[in-house]
Amino acid sequence: MTKTITFACMHFSIAFGVVYLLTGSIMIGGAVALIEPAINTVAFYFHEKLWNRLERRRHVRRARLPIPLSA
Template identity: 40%
Template sequence: MAAFARNNLPTLKKTGSYYVMHILVAAAVAYAVTGNLLMSLTLSLLEPTVQAFAFFFHEKAWQRLSLRKAARAAAA
């Protein structure tokens, strides 16, 4: 697990900062829509948590794509 974290540290940091920003935005929007603090906090924690995991794997897929393009360019 430590090797995984070390190998993916930049992406994990980016994912973490995105997560915090997303929670703040989601809480503000949810509160504006519902007017209910508890509901806005619940929504703002649930949806960004799922999004953070999706973002991490999305970012890794784009990195792989970039590496493949670079390898093809170097081979040509």
């Protein structure tokens, strides 16, 4: 969870900075910085869960493979 929170903080800062530089508006920069990274952070959490599941499946498959005999 700590990784997700620090990712969110970084993302909020970047989103605000980019939008503020593009628009010059603190209000629009703040709105985008709250909405877009919040959605992205939730997506990142599920993305990590999916990748962890895929990694576990890959390890299980490798463990089940027969050991090849040397020629």
